[in-house]
Amino acid sequence: MCFYNPLEQFSINDYLLINTPFYNISITNSGFYIIISAILMYGILIISIKKNNIIGDRISILTESIYKSILALVRANIGKENEIYLSLILTLFYFILIINFVGLVPYGFSPTAHFALTLSLSIMLIIGLTIIGFEKYKLSYFSVLLPSGTPLGLVPLLVAIELLSYIARAFSLGIRLGANIKKSHILLNVISSLTLQIISINIIFAILSIIPIVFLVLLMGLEIAVAILQAYVWCVLTSIYIKDSIVLH
Protein backbone atom coordinates (compact mmCIF):
# COMPACT_ATOMS: atom_id res chain seq x y z
CA MET A 1 0.00 0.00 0.00
CA CYS A 2 1.07 3.56 -0.65
CA PHE A 3 0.81 4.80 2.94
CA TYR A 4 1.29 3.67 6.49
CA ASN A 5 -0.65 0.55 7.47
CA PRO A 6 -3.66 1.62 9.60
CA LEU A 7 -3.88 -1.73 11.36
CA GLU A 8 -0.49 -1.12 12.99
CA GLN A 9 -2.08 1.01 15.75
CA PHE A 10 -3.72 -2.08 17.23
CA SER A 11 -0.46 -3.95 17.88
CA ILE A 12 0.06 -4.93 21.52
CA ASN A 13 3.45 -4.10 23.03
CA ASP A 14 4.90 -5.00 26.40
CA TYR A 15 5.48 -2.08 28.75
CA LEU A 16 6.69 -4.09 31.72
CA LEU A 17 7.84 -7.65 31.19
CA ILE A 18 6.86 -10.04 33.98
CA ASN A 19 7.34 -13.71 33.18
CA THR A 20 6.31 -16.32 35.69
CA PRO A 21 6.99 -20.02 34.97
CA PHE A 22 3.28 -20.73 34.58
CA TYR A 23 1.79 -17.65 32.98
CA ASN A 24 2.88 -14.44 31.28
CA ILE A 25 1.51 -11.53 33.32
CA SER A 26 3.45 -8.67 31.75
CA ILE A 27 1.74 -5.28 31.56
CA THR A 28 0.97 -4.57 27.91
CA ASN A 29 -0.34 -1.29 26.53
CA SER A 30 -3.84 -2.78 26.58
CA GLY A 31 -3.62 -3.54 30.28
CA PHE A 32 -2.00 -0.17 30.95
CA TYR A 33 -4.90 1.68 29.33
CA ILE A 34 -7.41 -0.41 31.26
CA ILE A 35 -5.62 0.56 34.50
CA ILE A 36 -5.67 4.24 33.47
CA SER A 37 -9.38 4.14 32.71
CA ALA A 38 -10.14 2.34 35.98
CA ILE A 39 -8.29 5.08 37.88
CA LEU A 40 -10.18 7.74 35.90
CA MET A 41 -13.53 6.07 36.60
CA TYR A 42 -12.78 5.80 40.31
CA GLY A 43 -11.51 9.38 40.43
CA ILE A 44 -14.54 10.88 38.70
CA LEU A 45 -16.97 9.03 40.95
CA ILE A 46 -15.05 9.86 44.14
CA ILE A 47 -14.77 13.56 43.24
CA SER A 48 -18.47 13.77 42.48
CA ILE A 49 -19.42 12.11 45.77
CA LYS A 50 -16.86 13.58 48.20
CA LYS A 51 -18.12 17.16 48.08
CA ASN A 52 -21.01 17.36 50.51
CA ASN A 53 -22.54 20.48 49.08
CA ILE A 54 -26.26 20.58 48.43
CA ILE A 55 -26.14 22.17 44.98
CA GLY A 56 -23.98 19.98 42.79
CA ASP A 57 -21.29 21.27 40.49
CA ARG A 58 -20.80 20.14 36.89
CA ILE A 59 -19.17 16.80 37.56
CA SER A 60 -21.77 15.69 40.08
CA ILE A 61 -24.54 16.71 37.68
CA LEU A 62 -22.82 14.56 35.04
CA THR A 63 -22.62 11.45 37.20
CA GLU A 64 -26.12 11.96 38.57
CA SER A 65 -27.63 12.27 35.10
CA ILE A 66 -25.78 9.13 33.95
CA TYR A 67 -27.07 7.32 37.03
CA LYS A 68 -30.60 8.53 36.40
CA SER A 69 -30.67 7.52 32.74
CA ILE A 70 -29.24 4.05 33.49
CA LEU A 71 -31.79 3.64 36.29
CA ALA A 72 -34.59 4.52 33.84
CA LEU A 73 -33.14 2.00 31.37
CA VAL A 74 -33.04 -0.76 33.99
CA ARG A 75 -36.59 0.02 35.15
CA ALA A 76 -37.91 -0.02 31.60
CA ASN A 77 -36.12 -3.17 30.44
CA ILE A 78 -35.70 -5.44 33.47
CA GLY A 79 -38.58 -4.29 35.62
CA LYS A 80 -39.01 -2.28 38.77
CA GLU A 81 -38.69 -5.29 41.10
CA ASN A 82 -35.27 -6.27 39.72
CA GLU A 83 -33.37 -3.04 40.37
CA ILE A 84 -30.58 -5.10 41.98
CA TYR A 85 -29.05 -5.43 38.51
CA LEU A 86 -28.51 -1.65 38.33
CA SER A 87 -24.99 -1.94 39.79
CA LEU A 88 -23.92 -4.41 37.09
CA ILE A 89 -25.32 -2.34 34.24
CA LEU A 90 -23.92 0.94 35.61
CA THR A 91 -20.44 -0.59 36.05
CA LEU A 92 -20.50 -1.98 32.50
CA PHE A 93 -21.60 1.41 31.15
CA TYR A 94 -18.83 3.34 32.91
CA PHE A 95 -16.20 0.74 31.98
CA ILE A 96 -17.00 0.71 28.25
CA LEU A 97 -17.63 4.47 28.02
CA ILE A 98 -14.38 5.51 29.67
CA ILE A 99 -12.27 2.97 27.75
CA ASN A 100 -13.81 4.23 24.49
CA PHE A 101 -13.09 7.84 25.43
CA VAL A 102 -9.53 7.16 26.50
CA GLY A 103 -8.96 5.41 23.18
CA LEU A 104 -10.09 8.52 21.25
CA VAL A 105 -7.17 10.60 22.58
CA PRO A 106 -4.65 10.99 19.71
CA TYR A 107 -1.85 8.42 19.81
CA GLY A 108 -3.91 6.55 22.38
CA PHE A 109 -4.87 2.92 22.34
CA SER A 110 -8.35 1.53 22.80
CA PRO A 111 -8.57 -1.90 24.49
CA THR A 112 -12.21 -2.29 23.38
CA ALA A 113 -11.04 -2.37 19.76
CA HIS A 114 -9.73 -5.87 20.43
CA PHE A 115 -12.16 -8.75 20.17
CA ALA A 116 -10.24 -10.50 22.97
CA LEU A 117 -11.62 -8.05 25.56
CA THR A 118 -15.15 -7.54 24.23
CA LEU A 119 -15.79 -11.20 23.41
CA SER A 120 -14.54 -12.40 26.78
CA LEU A 121 -16.75 -9.81 28.52
CA SER A 122 -19.89 -10.78 26.57
CA ILE A 123 -19.32 -14.54 26.81
CA MET A 124 -18.78 -14.25 30.57
CA LEU A 125 -22.03 -12.28 30.84
CA ILE A 126 -24.05 -14.87 28.92
CA ILE A 127 -22.55 -17.77 30.92
CA GLY A 128 -23.39 -15.94 34.15
CA LEU A 129 -26.96 -15.28 33.03
CA THR A 130 -27.38 -18.96 32.14
CA ILE A 131 -26.18 -19.93 35.62
CA ILE A 132 -28.65 -17.45 37.19
CA GLY A 133 -31.48 -18.90 35.13
CA PHE A 134 -30.65 -22.49 36.05
CA GLU A 135 -30.37 -21.58 39.72
CA LYS A 136 -33.74 -19.86 39.70
CA TYR A 137 -35.81 -22.25 37.58
CA LYS A 138 -33.77 -25.53 37.84
CA LEU A 139 -34.40 -27.77 34.82
CA SER A 140 -37.47 -25.89 33.64
CA TYR A 141 -35.11 -23.16 32.46
CA PHE A 142 -34.78 -25.23 29.28
CA SER A 143 -38.18 -23.84 28.27
CA VAL A 144 -36.31 -20.70 27.18
CA LEU A 145 -35.44 -22.74 24.09
CA LEU A 146 -39.09 -23.20 23.07
CA PRO A 147 -41.73 -20.52 22.53
CA SER A 148 -45.06 -21.44 24.07
CA GLY A 149 -47.81 -22.78 21.82
CA THR A 150 -45.56 -24.49 19.28
CA PRO A 151 -47.08 -27.37 17.27
CA LEU A 152 -45.38 -30.71 17.99
CA GLY A 153 -43.95 -31.17 14.53
CA LEU A 154 -41.94 -27.96 14.70
CA VAL A 155 -40.36 -28.63 18.11
CA PRO A 156 -36.97 -30.14 17.04
CA LEU A 157 -36.42 -27.45 14.43
CA LEU A 158 -37.35 -24.59 16.75
CA VAL A 159 -35.18 -25.92 19.59
CA ALA A 160 -32.18 -26.01 17.25
CA ILE A 161 -32.85 -22.48 15.98
CA GLU A 162 -33.41 -21.04 19.46
CA LEU A 163 -30.25 -22.75 20.79
CA LEU A 164 -28.28 -21.23 17.93
CA SER A 165 -29.70 -17.77 18.57
CA TYR A 166 -29.04 -18.11 22.32
CA ILE A 167 -25.37 -18.85 21.63
CA ALA A 168 -25.08 -16.23 18.88
CA ARG A 169 -26.15 -13.51 21.35
CA ALA A 170 -22.84 -13.70 23.16
CA PHE A 171 -20.83 -13.37 19.98
CA SER A 172 -22.92 -10.63 18.37
CA LEU A 173 -22.77 -8.53 21.56
CA GLY A 174 -18.98 -8.62 21.68
CA ILE A 175 -18.34 -8.33 17.95
CA ARG A 176 -20.65 -5.30 17.64
CA LEU A 177 -18.68 -3.24 20.18
CA GLY A 178 -15.25 -4.37 18.94
CA ALA A 179 -16.05 -3.80 15.26
CA ASN A 180 -17.48 -0.34 15.91
CA ILE A 181 -14.47 0.89 17.83
CA LYS A 182 -11.98 -0.75 15.46
CA LYS A 183 -13.74 0.74 12.41
CA SER A 184 -13.74 4.24 13.89
CA HIS A 185 -10.01 4.14 14.60
CA ILE A 186 -9.19 2.78 11.12
CA LEU A 187 -11.40 5.41 9.46
CA LEU A 188 -9.77 8.30 11.33
CA ASN A 189 -6.31 6.94 10.52
CA VAL A 190 -7.03 6.48 6.80
CA ILE A 191 -8.54 9.94 6.34
CA SER A 192 -5.82 11.72 8.31
CA SER A 193 -3.01 10.02 6.37
CA LEU A 194 -4.81 10.91 3.12
CA THR A 195 -4.98 14.55 4.27
CA LEU A 196 -1.26 14.52 5.05
CA GLN A 197 -0.51 13.28 1.54
CA ILE A 198 -2.69 16.00 -0.01
CA ILE A 199 -0.94 18.72 2.03
CA SER A 200 2.52 17.58 0.96
CA ILE A 201 1.87 17.95 -2.83
CA ASN A 202 2.17 21.74 -3.21
CA ILE A 203 0.91 24.99 -1.73
CA ILE A 204 -2.43 25.10 -3.62
CA PHE A 205 -3.39 21.65 -2.42
CA ALA A 206 -2.27 22.62 1.08
CA ILE A 207 -4.81 25.45 1.07
CA LEU A 208 -7.47 23.20 -0.46
CA SER A 209 -6.88 20.58 2.23
CA ILE A 210 -8.99 22.64 4.65
CA ILE A 211 -11.96 20.61 3.32
CA PRO A 212 -10.76 17.17 4.48
CA ILE A 213 -9.62 18.69 7.78
CA VAL A 214 -13.15 20.02 8.44
CA PHE A 215 -14.47 16.59 7.46
CA LEU A 216 -12.01 15.03 9.92
CA VAL A 217 -13.31 17.22 12.75
CA LEU A 218 -16.90 16.23 11.93
CA LEU A 219 -15.83 12.59 11.86
CA MET A 220 -14.25 12.97 15.29
CA GLY A 221 -17.62 14.19 16.59
CA LEU A 222 -19.25 11.15 15.02
CA GLU A 223 -16.75 8.86 16.74
CA ILE A 224 -17.52 10.45 20.12
CA ALA A 225 -21.21 9.80 19.44
CA VAL A 226 -20.41 6.20 18.48
CA ALA A 227 -18.44 5.73 21.71
CA ILE A 228 -21.42 6.86 23.82
CA LEU A 229 -24.00 5.03 21.70
CA GLN A 230 -22.16 1.70 21.78
CA ALA A 231 -21.87 1.78 25.57
CA TYR A 232 -25.61 2.57 25.76
CA VAL A 233 -26.53 -0.18 23.28
CA TRP A 234 -24.42 -2.67 25.24
CA CYS A 235 -26.37 -1.77 28.39
CA VAL A 236 -29.77 -2.01 26.68
CA LEU A 237 -28.98 -5.41 25.17
CA THR A 238 -27.51 -6.75 28.42
CA SER A 239 -30.63 -5.73 30.32
CA ILE A 240 -32.85 -7.37 27.66
CA TYR A 241 -30.85 -10.60 28.03
CA ILE A 242 -31.11 -10.40 31.83
CA LYS A 243 -34.88 -10.00 31.48
CA ASP A 244 -34.98 -13.05 29.22
CA SER A 245 -33.12 -15.21 31.71
CA ILE A 246 -34.86 -14.18 34.96
CA VAL A 247 -38.43 -13.93 33.64
CA LEU A 248 -39.54 -17.05 31.76
CA HIS A 249 -42.28 -16.60 29.23
Place this chain on the structure above:
Amino acid sequence: MLACAKLIAAGLAVLSLGGTSMGIGNVFSSLLNSLSRNPSLKGQLFSYAILGFALVEAMGLFALMMSFLFLYG
Protein backbone atom coordinates in the same frame (compact mmCIF):
# COMPACT_ATOMS: atom_id res chain seq x y z
CA MET B 1 -2.55 -10.95 -8.70
CA LEU B 2 -3.26 -11.35 -5.00
CA ALA B 3 -3.21 -7.58 -4.44
CA CYS B 4 -5.62 -7.11 -7.34
CA ALA B 5 -8.02 -9.72 -5.91
CA LYS B 6 -7.80 -8.00 -2.52
CA LEU B 7 -8.86 -4.68 -4.04
CA ILE B 8 -11.79 -6.32 -5.84
CA ALA B 9 -12.85 -8.08 -2.63
CA ALA B 10 -12.70 -4.82 -0.69
CA GLY B 11 -14.93 -3.15 -3.24
CA LEU B 12 -17.40 -6.02 -3.26
CA ALA B 13 -17.61 -6.12 0.54
CA VAL B 14 -18.71 -2.49 0.67
CA LEU B 15 -21.70 -3.28 -1.62
CA SER B 16 -23.69 -4.46 1.39
CA LEU B 17 -23.70 -0.89 2.72
CA GLY B 18 -26.60 -0.33 0.29
CA GLY B 19 -28.77 -2.64 2.35
CA THR B 20 -27.70 -0.90 5.52
CA SER B 21 -28.64 2.50 4.16
CA MET B 22 -32.07 1.17 3.22
CA GLY B 23 -32.45 -0.22 6.74
CA ILE B 24 -31.50 3.07 8.39
CA GLY B 25 -33.89 4.93 6.10
CA ASN B 26 -36.59 2.48 7.05
CA VAL B 27 -35.99 3.04 10.77
CA PHE B 28 -36.25 6.81 10.55
CA SER B 29 -39.15 6.82 8.09
CA SER B 30 -41.11 4.62 10.50
CA LEU B 31 -40.19 7.01 13.31
CA LEU B 32 -41.51 10.00 11.37
CA ASN B 33 -44.61 8.08 10.38
CA SER B 34 -45.48 7.12 13.94
CA LEU B 35 -44.56 10.55 15.35
CA SER B 36 -46.93 12.27 12.94
CA ARG B 37 -49.69 9.95 14.10
CA ASN B 38 -49.02 10.35 17.82
CA PRO B 39 -46.59 13.16 18.73
CA SER B 40 -46.97 12.62 22.48
CA LEU B 41 -44.82 9.46 22.40
CA LYS B 42 -41.75 11.35 21.18
CA GLY B 43 -39.25 10.51 23.93
CA GLN B 44 -39.99 6.81 24.05
CA LEU B 45 -40.08 6.30 20.30
CA PHE B 46 -36.88 8.27 19.76
CA SER B 47 -34.89 6.08 22.14
CA TYR B 48 -36.19 2.95 20.39
CA ALA B 49 -35.28 4.46 17.04
CA ILE B 50 -31.75 5.23 18.21
CA LEU B 51 -31.40 1.65 19.44
CA GLY B 52 -32.61 0.28 16.11
CA PHE B 53 -30.32 2.67 14.26
CA ALA B 54 -27.32 1.42 16.23
CA LEU B 55 -28.23 -2.23 15.60
CA VAL B 56 -28.67 -1.68 11.85
CA GLU B 57 -25.55 0.43 11.61
CA ALA B 58 -23.49 -2.29 13.27
CA MET B 59 -24.39 -4.66 10.41
CA GLY B 60 -23.03 -2.15 7.92
CA LEU B 61 -19.92 -1.65 10.01
CA PHE B 62 -19.16 -5.35 9.83
CA ALA B 63 -19.01 -5.01 6.03
CA LEU B 64 -16.86 -1.89 6.30
CA MET B 65 -14.50 -3.66 8.67
CA MET B 66 -14.21 -6.67 6.34
CA SER B 67 -13.31 -4.24 3.57
CA PHE B 68 -10.62 -2.61 5.72
CA LEU B 69 -9.23 -6.02 6.62
CA PHE B 70 -9.05 -6.97 2.93
CA LEU B 71 -7.24 -3.73 2.12
CA TYR B 72 -4.73 -3.59 4.94
CA GLY B 73 -4.83 -6.96 6.70
